[in-house]
Amino acid sequence: MSEANASATRITPGNALRPEDIALEVRTGLAKPTEDTAEYALRLGDDALILAQRLGHWISRAPELEEDIALGNIALDQLGHARSFLSYAGGAMTNDDGSAKSEDDLAYFRREHEFRSVQLFEQPNGDFAATIARQFVVSYYQFLLYSRLTESKDATLAAIAAKAVKEVDYHRDHAAQWVLRLAGGTEESRKRMIHGFRIMWPYVEELFRDDALTGRLAEAGIAVAPSSIKEDFDRLTGEVLSEAELEVPDVPAAPGGGRQGKHSEHLGYILAEMQVLAREHPGASW
Amino acid sequence: MAAQNLQSVPVELTAGTSETAEADGQANFDRVIAEDSRIEPKDWMPPAYRKTLLRQISQHAHSEIIGMQPEANWISRAPSLKRKAILMAKVQDEAGHGLYLYSAAESLGQNRDEMTDALIAGKARYSSIFNYPALTWADMGAIGWLVDGAAICNQVPLCRASYGPYGRAMVRICKEESFHQRQGFEILLELSNGTPAQKQMAQDAVNRWYAPALMMFGPPDDDSPNSKQSMAWNIKRFSNDELRSRFVGMMVEQVRVLGLTLPDDQIRFNEDSKKWEHGPLDWDEFHEVLAGRGPCNSQRLERRREAHDDGAWVREAAAAYAQKQSMTTKEYAA
Numbered sequence: 001m002s003e004a005n006a007s008a009t010r011i012t013p014g015n016a017l018r019p020e021d022i023a024l025e026v027r028t029g030l031a032k033p034t035e036d037t038a039e040y041a042l043r044l045g046d047d048a049l050i051l052a053q054r055l056g057h058w059i060s061r062a063p064e065l066e067e068d069i070a071l072g073n074i075a076l077d078q079l080g081h082a083r084s085f086l087s088y089a090g091g092a093m094t095n096d097d098g099s100a101k102s103e104d105d106l107a108y109f110r111r112e113h114e115f116r117s118v119q120l121f122e123q124p125n126g127d128f129a130a131t132i133a134r135q136f137v138v139s140y141y142q143f144l145l146y147s148r149l150t151e152s153k154d155a156t157l158a159a160i161a162a163k164a165v166k167e168v169d170y171h172r173d174h175a176a177q178w179v180l181r182l183a184g185g186t187e188e189s190r191k192r193m194i195h196g197f198r199i200m201w202p203y204v205e206e207l208f209r210d211d212a213l214t215g216r217l218a219e220a221g222i223a224v225a226p227s228s229i230k231e232d233f234d235r236l237t238g239e240v241l242s243e244a245e246l247e248v249p250d251v252p253a254a255p256g257g258g259r260q261g262k263h264s265e266h267l268g269y270i271l272a273e274m275q276v277l278a279r280e281h282p283g284a285s286w
Numbered sequence: 287m288a289a290q291n292l293q294s295v296p297v298e299l300t301a302g303t304s305e306t307a308e309a310d311g312q313a314n315f316d317r318v319i320a321e322d323s324r325i326e327p328k329d330w331m332p333p334a335y336r337k338t339l340l341r342q343i344s345q346h347a348h349s350e351i352i353g354m355q356p357e358a359n360w361i362s363r364a365p366s367l368k369r370k371a372i373l374m375a376k377v378q379d380e381a382g383h384g385l386y387l388y389s390a391a392e393s394l395g396q397n398r399d400e401m402t403d404a405l406i407a408g409k410a411r412y413s414s415i416f417n418y419p420a421l422t423w424a425d426m427g428a429i430g431w432l433v434d435g436a437a438i439c440n441q442v443p444l445c446r447a448s449y450g451p452y453g454r455a456m457v458r459i460c461k462e463e464s465f466h467q468r469q470g471f472e473i474l475l476e477l478s479n480g481t482p483a484q485k486q487m488a489q490d491a492v493n494r495w496y497a498p499a500l501m502m503f504g505p506p507d508d509d510s511p512n513s514k515q516s517m518a519w520n521i522k523r524f525s526n527d528e529l530r531s532r533f534v535g536m537m538v539e540q541v542r543v544l545g546l547t548l549p550d551d552q553i554r555f556n557e558d559s560k561k562w563e564h565g566p567l568d569w570d571e572f573h574e575v576l577a578g579r580g581p582c583n584s585q586r587l588e589r590r591r592e593a594h595d596d597g598a599w600v601r602e603a604a605a606a607y608a609q610k611q612s613m614t615t616k617e618y619a620a
Contacts, residue, residue: 019367053362056370059377059587060358062596064349065385072378076371083367104366128600184610185603192599277365277423284481286366286423286473 017159019083019103026091026100031156038092039116039213040223042106042158043259045085046117049107050081051138054125063128070174074135082107084160100203108278109118111267113261119254120203121266126196129189132178139171139205140237144229153221176240183244194246200256201249206256208233213259231232314512319520324450325470327393335519338512340394341519344401347387350413351405352586354380357429365423372469373426374400379462385456391434392453398536404592406556414572417580424477424491430470430490432499432537438463439533440503443523452521471540485545492541499570503530509569512543528561535562 002091056077083103091102120138125131146168151159158216165184182193209231210218217223241248256262276283311330317419325331360617361377365372379542405411415433420426441460466607477488504510515524521577524532534553541548550567574580 049367052370055373056361059361059374059381060354061593061596063593063600065381065388067580067597067600068354069378069385072381073372076374076378079367079371079374083371086367107367108365128597180603181607182600185605185607186599188599189606191602232414273362277363281365281483282486284365286369286476286480 015229017084017163019080019087019193020161022080022084022156023090025101025156026087026225026276027102030037031091033081033088033092033154035158035215035219037154037157037222038089040217041085041089043116045089046115047082047121047138047142048085048120049080049082050115050117050121050267050270052082053075055131056121056132057125058131067128071131074171074174076162077171080158081164081167084163086161088093088156095152101189108275110283111272115261115267115269115271116259117263118203118206118258119256120200120207122258122264123203124266127192129182129192129196130199131196132175132182133193133200135171136175136240137204137207137239139168139175139198140233141229142168143172143219144228144232144236145224148224148229151221152223157222169171179240179246181243183246186279193244194249198248198249198251201251202254203256205253206258209256209259211259307573319448319518322448322520324453326450328369332513336394338393338516338519339452339521340396342516343387343391343394343452344396344404345411347384347391347401348410349416350380350384350387352412352416352590354384355586355589356416356418356582357426359420360423362425363423365378367428368405376469378429379466383455383459383462383590386455390455393451397594402594406594407589408578411576413502414575414580415502416586417575417583418494418498421485421494422491424474424487425495427470427477427488428495430466430468431474431540432470432495433502433584434463434470435537436499436502436533438467439536441527443529444521446520446523448520471544471585474544474546484610488544489546492546493546496549497567498546499535500507500530501567501569503527503533507567513530529570531563534564538562 022031052075055071055078058071059068059075062071084105086103090103090106092104093101095101095105120134123130123134125134134183143165146161146165150158150165152158152161179193182189184190208226210225210227214223214225218225218228239246308330312332314329315331315335317323325335334605357373357377357380360551364373391401392398401410406411407563420429426583438460441448441456441463443452444456445460447456460610474492475605477484479485504513507513507525513522513525517525535555537548538553550565552563554563555561556563575583576586
């Protein structure tokens with residue numbers, strides 16, 4: 001990261017980047033993403049937002065109080081990352097009145113086909129094992145992605161990733177520990193863990209798909225080419241699966257298409273619930 | 287400590303020695319209470335003191351856990367991402383409060399599983415306030431401002447409760463609760479200054495939560511059987527009516543800043559008694575809800591039961607895995 005870019009985000013060690021800081025930089029013109037960069041930030045923001053919405057459902061329903069707290073924490077971290085990425089993405093998108101789109105404009109006033117999250121993130125929580133299977137894949141993917149994104153030539157993306165990677169590292173540990181416990185616990189928990197992986201695994205392939213946008217941005221040193229972290233993902237998740245004596249599920253990949261706005265049936269319900277109140281009172285402040 | 291030494295004493299002597307130990311324990315307990323200092327888990331305490339504390343602390347823990355539900359109900363629909371984050375953090379705090387309180391109760395000899403079983407079997411109580419529904423977003427404001435506000439009035443004096451682990455847990459809980467109350471106030475303030483529909487939503491929520499919040503302080507003093515003993519033991523510091531009156535005084539000031547009203551035209555400051563007075567409360571409704579016939583009693587318990595039952599296989603797996611791990615460690619050691 002060059003000195004000039006680093007100073008643009010006012011980030012110093014110990015001074016964590018808040019979504020409000022990014023929104024302020026966007027409003028004052030300090031941070032100005034290109035259209036490509038904004039689209040990329042939107043993808044990562046939507047992934048995190050949809051996952052936060054899914055995980056938030058566990059709060060008050062988890063298998064034990066400690067997990068209400070842990071899953072709530074992970075949801076909160078994801079929501080924080082989403083807010084940062086979306087605030088930044090909005091810097092290259094305008095409302096009808098010419099103002100930059102805010103995190104809330106993007107979260108509450110887009111329709112299904114305008115969301116850019118991959119389909120894994122919108123998959124239903126299922127039982128605790130299914131949620132852990134999704135968490136396991138997601139947190140290794142995000143850990144590798146954000147680790148590399150800290151080197152982005154875009155200072156804002158690098159700063160968001162620098163904060164996020166520390167948090168996602170804990171998510172990774174949480175998921176891996178549960179994979180080991182459930183796979184090595186009882187006969188029932190092992191059966192459920194295997195089932196959880198089988199229903200989530202069809203959506204893994206889509207995470208590592210390159211396209212024209214990531215091609216241009218990776219070339220420019222701004223984004224991480226998804227395919228470039230696949231090998232590390234296979235190796236690191238493979239180590240845990242092997243310790244848990246589990247196989248990588250042999251299931252066909254789903255066609256995916258979330259990055260282009262193609263979603264499963266689930267996203268509509270997520271958005272209907274998430275957006276209902278904000279849409280009842282357009283223009284209101286909360 | 288004295289009790290542990292009894293094992294080496296001949297059987298025929300134990301009864302008498304035990305009585306002596308109990309008399310010593312009682313004397314020590316009385317002295318600690320008279321000095322207004324603290325009883326700790328290993329100190330001797332009268333069985334009734336232990337029972338009262340266990341009842342109160344476990345009820346308080348259950349209230350935190352059941353109390354997560356009305357607010358968790360709005361996490362998915364929070365109208366801005368910032369509000370969603372704050373609400374998630376708040377509900378998570380409540381789970382944390384439940385954990386400290388269960389730990390404080392465990393120090394009196396009952397474990398968390400037993401307390402949870404009593405809760406889901408419908409044998410344990412929790413604060414009746416959580417048996418009312420959270421119907422609109424403004425309820426997140428009213429719960430924070432009125433319900434957490436009333437909880438703070440109740441709980442600040444508990445930071446000085448004679449039982450050490452309880453008092454210390456309450457210090458941390460009160461710090462977080464006061465933050466919760468401010469966020470509730472802020473939600474209402476934003477709504478009150480918003481569109482007419484938002485202001486109406488805020489007023490409606492205050493109207494619905496006001497009386498149940500006042501009843502959180504418990505029945506009037508002349509109808510509160512346990513209060514007197516709890517005050518003598520320095521667990522409770524102020525009477526129900528005293529705390530209720532203080533709370534009304536605080537709310538009267540704050541509701542003006544909010545630009546809203548309290549649904550009670552009989553609030554007045556009594557110059558003679560120097561206390562705030564309020565209109566009559568529907569104690570029949572209070573007792574109905576307490577008896578399990580409130581709007582959400584069945585729903586709240588069922589949700590807790592369902593989470594507990596659905597999670598049984600996970601807890602069993604974690605226990606089985608931990609046991610296998612500890613056996614492996616022992617094999618290595620051998």
